[in-house]
Structure formats: structure tokens, C-alpha cells
Amino acid sequence: MSRRVKKPLKARGDRPKGARPYRGSQAERPQAYRPGAKPARFSAPRAAKPAPFVAEPEKAVAEPPPLPGKVQTVVVTADENNMRVDRFLEARFPGLSFSHIQRIVRKGELRVNGKRADSKDRLEQGQSVRIPPLKLDAPKVAGQLSEATTKTLDALKEMILYEDADVMVLNKPAGLAVQGGSGTTRHIDQMLEVMRDAKGQKPRLVHRLDKETAGCLLVAKTRFAATALTGSFRHRSARKIYWALVAGVPKPKQGRISTYLAKEEGEEDTIMRIAAHGDEGASHAVTYYAVVETSAQKLAWVSLKPVTGRTHQLRAHMAHIDHAIVGDPKYFNKENWELPGGLQKRLHLLARRIVIPHPRGGFIDATAADRFDPIENAPEE
Numbered sequence: 440m441s442r443r444v445k446k447p448l449k450a451r452g453d454r455p456k457g458a459r460p461y462r463g464s465q466a467e468r469p470q471a472y473r474p475g476a477k478p479a480r481f482s483a484p485r486a487a488k489p490a491p492f493v494a495e496p497e498k499a500v501a502e503p504p505p506l507p508g509k510v511q512t513v514v515v516t517a518d519e520n521n522m523r524v525d526r527f528l529e530a531r532f533p534g535l536s537f538s539h540i541q542r543i544v545r546k547g548e549l550r551v552n553g554k555r556a557d558s559k560d561r562l563e564q565g566q567s568v569r570i571p572p573l574k575l576d577a578p579k580v581a582g583q584l585s586e587a588t589t590k591t592l593d594a595l596k597e598m599i600l601y602e603d604a605d606v607m608v609l610n611k612p613a614g615l616a617v618q619g620g621s622g623t624t625r626h627i628d629q630m631l632e633v634m635r636d637a638k639g640q641k642p643r644l645v646h647r648l649d650k651e652t653a654g655c656l657l658v659a660k661t662r663f664a665a666t667a668l669t670g671s672f673r674h675r676s677a678r679k680i681y682w683a684l685v686a687g688v689p690k691p692k693q694g695r696i697s698t699y700l701a702k703e704e705g706e707e708d709t710i711m712r713i714a715a716h717g718d719e720g721a722s723h724a725v726t727y728y729a730v731v732e733t734s735a736q737k738l739a740w741v742s743l744k745p746v747t748g749r750t751h752q753l754r755a756h757m758a759h760i761d762h763a764i765v766g767d768p769k770y771f772n773k774e775n776w777e778l779p780g781g782l783q784k785r786l787h788l789l790a791r792r793i794v795i796p797h798p799r800g801g802f803i804d805a806t807a808a809d810r811f812d813p814i815e816n817a818p819e820e
């Protein structure tokens with residue numbers, strides 16, 4: 440194991456393309472987080488795990504209006520520009536279930552500028568979206584829980600890292616999908632059905648993790664919280680830190696990766712490719728990384744802080760600098776590379792920590808693994 444990193448290295452000829460040491464304006468530098476206060480820029484590491492969030496005395500806050508019972512047409516705002524159709528609906532109407540969203544889109548009941556749309560289509564500012572009558576899933580009749588329901592409820596309770604009246608943070612295991620899809624029968628969204636409250640409200644997902652990514656997953660327990668948290672993600676008020684095991688040791692040991700990413704559709708799969716500024720569908724993506732530990736020159740344990748939230752951003756960025764995440768089936772591109780003995784053959788990526796404004800004041804600060812992390816204590820220059 441190598442020594443703990445104290446300062447980033449100067450630029451050298453072997454620096455991977457797309458990565459550079461921490462430099463630039465204050466706005467470009469990653470941030471550390473403190474519960475109950477505005478996240479500070481690279482402060483001293485935490486001495487201990489932060490105390491659980493304690494909500495301020497509850498203020499009278501109006502619940503969002505009920506879901507529309509008739510057809511309506513809304514206009515995409517500047518804040519909603521480039522949002523996917525399904526996420527647009529979730530943000531506008533947090534009470535909707537994933538299955539309901541997919542159903543109205545599949546049936547063509549939702550129209551964008553008069554045309555049918557797919558749930559993954561991106562919206563543009565100024566477009567008109569026709570929305571059909573919407574409804575919440577009916578609450579289940581109260582009664583004795585079945586054995587299957589009890590097992591699901593116990594499984595969810597085992598995952599809980601933090602919980603209060605509005606919010607829950609789960610420690611999602613690798614291999615468990617967040618939402619349904621082709622051939623997926625068990626997923627977090629489906630499991631949350633067993634946690635409907637007396638009014639029939641089901642906890643709502645407010646962000647996503649890939650199926651093979653483990654770690655912190657934020658869930659809203661009320662429509663009020665869902666609206667507030669979705670807005671925080673949209674305005675990049677959420678701060679996330681990941682841990683990954685990568686092939687080789689990045690040089691410099693602390694750096695910044697800045698590229699454009701665009702979706703590339705294949706016959707069997709979809710990946711994010713490195714694109715040029717101005718390419719169709721290309722979005723700017725920025726990631727900070729810092730090496731935590733190394734195993735000779737074979738492996739490195741790195742901490743990753745995405746500034747933007749593009750699809751597969753961390754996976755594509757680490758492959759781009761030639762240090763792909765171990766076990767990544769989409770982006771691991773090293774030939775004749777053998778998995779060291781004792782490592783599982785799966786994606787080694789953990790959503791370690793999430794910090795986000797609490798809907799009722801202060802900050803939620805949850806971690807799935809607590810120890811010193813150099814990306815939280817990176818130098819100012």
C-alpha cells in the first residue's frame with residue numbers, strides 16, 4: 440500500500456489525456472461537506488462521522504397541489520431544458536409511480552409539440568407538453584402483511600443509512616436495480632410499494648444508481664420532499680462522492696477530468712463516448728479524482744467527485760484516462776488484463792457519500808463508508 444497523498448503532482452509527460460492537477464478558479468475546485476451548514480471548499484477532514492440530521496421545528500409548508508384530473512398542456516421551462524421526459528414528469532408530479540409514467544408514454548397519451556414521445560427523449564425549452572389525467576396508485580387495503588411483503592420490508596430496513604419523516608437514504612447493494620426494465624422483476628422502486636403510508640403515498644426515487652453500483656440512494660417519503668430534492672439535483676445543490684477500484688495508478692494522483700460526452704447507440708448496447716464540443720448530443724462533463732491507496736502499480740483505490748451528472752460519467756471518464764473501473768462490462772478496455780485473485784468479477788464502484796439540502800433546513804449528510812478521503816481535503820493550489 441502506498442503513502443497517503445498530501446499534494447497533487449506537477450504535470451508530467453505521462454499525464455493521461457483529459458486529466459490535470461487541481462487548478463483554475465475557486466469555482467472549479469471540488470467541495471467538502473459539513474452537515475447543517477453550507478458545504479465548504481476543501482476543508483480539514485472530518486474528525487468523526489457527522490451526527491444524524493436533526494430537523495428544525497417544522498414550519499407550515501403547503502403540500503404540492505393534487506395531480507391534475509383532466510388534460511393539461513404545460514410549457515418546458517429553462518430549468519427543464521434537456522430533461523428526459525420521464526424525469527420531467529417525476530419533477531412536475533412527484534406522486535407518479537414509474538409504472539404509471541411508462542404506461543402513459545407507451546400509450547401515446549403524452550405528446551410533445553403534438554407528437555408522441557419516448558420516456559428517454561430530451562425536452563427543449565419552450566416545447567408544449569400535453570399531459571393526460573394523472574392519478575396516484577391506489578393504496579392497498581390494510582391487513583396482515585404477507586410473508587413476501589415482510590421480507591421485502593425487512594430488506595429495505597436493513598439498507599437504511601438515514602431516515603426521518605421526509606427522507607430516507609438507502610445503502611443499495613450491487614446487483615439490485617433501482618428501477619424496472621427488460622427482464623428485471625426485482626428492483627428498489629418495486630420494493631418501495633410495501634412502504635406506502637396510510638394515505639397511499641409511496642416513497643419516491645429522486646435520483647438513480649446503475650444496477651451494479653452500490654451505495655447511497657436518496658428516497659423521498661413525501662411529495663413535498665420529492666419536489667424539494669428533485670430541485671436540488673436539477674440545480675446541482677447535491678454533492679456526491681464515489682469510491683472505485685481502477686486498473687493501474689493514475690498520474691497525477693489528484694486531478695480533474697474535463698470532456699464532452701455523447702450517447703452512442705449500438706446494436707446491443709448504449710455507451711457514452713468522448714465527444715468534441717459542438718457534436719450533436721454532446722454535454723460537458725467534469726470529474727475530480729484522488730488516489731486513496733494503491734497496490735503496487737496494478738490497482739488503485741480512487742475517490743471520485745462528479746461536478747456534473749452525466750450518464751455513466753465516472754465510468755467513461757476513468758476509461759478515458761486509461762484507468763478503467765475494475766469489472767466494468769461496458770468501459771473496461773485493457774487487453775490481456777487479468778483480475779487479481781480474490782476480487783469479484785463485478786463493477787467495483789461505490790456511491791460513498793451524499794450531501795444535499797434537507798427540504799426543511801440544514802443538510803442531509805449520509806455515508807456508506809467512513810474514513811479519511813483525500814478528495815475532501817485537496818489542497819487549494
